[in-house]
Structures are given as C-alpha cells and as structure tokens.
Amino acid sequence: MSKIDFLKEQIIESRNFVNRLVSELPENLWYTIPEGTDSNFAWQIGHLIISQNFHAIVCITGSNEAVSKLIPVIDYVKAFNGMGTLHRSAEKNLIPVAELKKQLDAVHEICISNLSRLDDRILLEDLEPIPFKHPVANNKYEALAWCFKHEMWHSAEMEAIKRALGHSIKWM
Numbered sequence: 001m002s003k004i005d006f007l008k009e010q011i012i013e014s015r016n017f018v019n020r021l022v023s024e025l026p027e028n029l030w031y032t033i034p035e036g037t038d039s040n041f042a043w044q045i046g047h048l049i050i051s052q053n054f055h056a057i058v059c060i061t062g063s064n065e066a067v068s069k070l071i072p073v074i075d076y077v078k079a080f081n082g083m084g085t086l087h088r089s090a091e092k093n094l095i096p097v098a099e100l101k102k103q104l105d106a107v108h109e110i111c112i113s114n115l116s117r118l119d120d121r122i123l124l125e126d127l128e129p130i131p132f133k134h135p136v137a138n139n140k141y142e143a144l145a146w147c148f149k150h151e152m153w154h155s156a157e158m159e160a161i162k163r164a165l166g167h168s169i170k171w172m
Helices: 003-024 040-060 065-070 073-080 097-116 140-164
Strands: none
Touching: 003 040, 003 097, 003 140, 040 073, 040 097, 040 140, 065 097
C-alpha cells in the first residue's frame, strides 16, 4: 500500500468514527452546550468541515472551487476556527443540522476524490501557500497525517458532549 493510500484510508476511518457519533445524537441537541463543556456538536462539525478542507485540500492542492461553491469558506472560518479561540460553540440554528451534515459529507467526498488523484511523490513537498504558518505541518505528509489525528481528537470531544447530553458511549 502506498503512503498516500494509507493516509487516505486513515482519513476515511476517522470520518467513519465521526459519522457514528453524528448518527447517535438527535439533531435537536446539536446546538446544546452541556454543563461542564465549552462546545456543542454543531460547532464541532463546522470545525471538522473547515479543518478537513484546510489540512487535506488547501494545504495539499490549493483552494478548491467545489468547496468554495459548497460553503462560504471565510464565514465558516470565522464561525468554526479553533486555533487559539475560547469560543467553541455555534449559536442556535446558525446553520440547519441537515445542511451541516450534507456539507460534512460533501467536503469529505471532495477530499477523498482529490487525494485519489495523487501519489507518494507529493508527500515531501512543501505545503501549498497559506497566509500563516501551519500549526503542526511543514510538508504535505504531515498535513495529511494531522488531518486524521485532529479529527480523532474532536471525536473524543464529541463523545464527551454526547455523553454529557445523556447519550451513552457505544462501541460499534
């Protein structure tokens, strides 16, 4: 298996984990911030949308027109950016839950399609130009590896939110 295929497989597996969590929490609770947390499901999903776009698309092949048509990227970065922010929740009904789910799936499909056209030669290349230093990656391999690790980090946070809202942990 090539390295790019391994990374793509890890991105798919981490999204499968997120999709399980998404299926377990009723939509009417997505904008609730449970006591003892600082976030809600809606923000977490919005954050994963912009994060996957940034780490696995923008840094790898540059801005993607299909993503730009799908979501208002600048508005979403303002609402869902997590780098150093203390605000980690979305306002009630900011974006309908069904729309967030569709966007999460669509950005993921664009990501996987994009990665499917690449090979291992790109992995040691510098990141595509971005307006600031990437928080953890110096090359494309590191950005893709961080993409799935970051998503699993947020899966743990989403599990804690779900649990705080009275929904037990389910392992498959």
